[in-house]
Amino acid sequence: MNEFQFRRLRNQPFFTWLFLGIQTLVFLLGYFLPRIPLESNGVLYGPAIVFLHQYWRFLTPVFFHFGLMHYAVNSIVLYYMGEQIEALYGHTRFLIIYLGTGIMGNLMSFAFNTPGIVSAGSSTALFGLFGSFIILGVHFRHNQVIEGLVKQFTLFLVLSFAFGMFDQSIDIWGHVGGLVGGVLIGNFIGLPRPAKKYSIHIRILSLLIFTFFVILCLMYGFKKYG
Template sequence: MTRIRRWWQMEPAITQIILGITVAVFLIEWLMGDGATLVFNAIGAKNNQAIAAGQWWRFITPMFLHMGLTHIALNGVVIYFMGMQIEAMYGHWRMLALYMLGGISGNIMSFALSTNQSVGASTACFALFGAFLTIGESFWENPVIRQLTNQFLLLTILNLVFDMFSNGIDIWGHVGGLAGGFLLGYVLGVPRIGKIAPLKRIVAGVVLVIGWLALLKMGFTNVNLTV
């Protein structure tokens, strides 16, 4: 028990757990062989028709499914390095909320604006970028945070530009994850670094909820129009 408590206090435990689950799911896919893609797409990929039919868990499960080794390797690197920094700044439970709710935000936007089936942790990874940009905006006077924010902002822009010129990438999922993470950063706060103005947190929460509801309505409407 002491060892577990020390691990929880000293390590980015949530990041490690998320990464462990993601890798474990991928190993299951790999062990299942060539049919794994079809199986996992059937039960967990973001599929608009299935979501409209009541399979709400498809807003969550795509974050833990990947189409190949390169896909999971790239996302795994982001989860590990960004997750460590975000967890150190926000804390364990806020990190979990940012990752899960940010990833769900990305899948909700994809549901509204993209008809393609998709999988991958990229929606949640972009949420981590968004959460760091919240820190940058809120604590810009800190020179270290300002420098890191500029670097992450450039990296985020380059990733989005790359998305625009690449096939098979769910850019709306990435944009939704980024926006969701940015707003959630305000809602959750960063007490380990400093205080965010209450008005900012309230406005961000209202915008986030209204955005979710509007995108869900749009998604269900679009599915009904295509039936």
């Protein structure tokens, strides 16, 4: 493999493909092998976290979906948006954003939703990608390509919130948590080549606010079941 081929391979959105592959595998196993209790052990379910100490449920719901439409829509959005954001932020930053915001969204759902509610879906992490893209819009406000993508993603964001107001199956708190987490994590980790230098004070403040939200959600969530 020559240097050009190595660089081309390195620039591929392999984490986006990895997450797509994982949620596709989980969906197919649940669809064709329904007797395997994957979903019951992977979705967000407060009592299992509090009383059975199944803390992995703050992360695993990102890879589970309820039905074909739920899986298909989230997979399309992940493919379209993930490959672009992974290219802009870089692989490591993208990995941190996707998993970190997915956890943040599930934490907020755990804290503020009705006790005992069941929730799952990659939309928590997808809204986190939206949030991180807001940071791109701030730092590259004069870049026409970035501005166009920000407008497209913002439109999707508004429509998703609008539908969520009328669809009780949509986890609004999970979306809010993912969005807030995306803004904070995106601002904290920064870009590989920012248009201007990040203020260290803003980055530290973003980390502190993120930590505050994590602690608040954990305390409030566990208190509900106390």
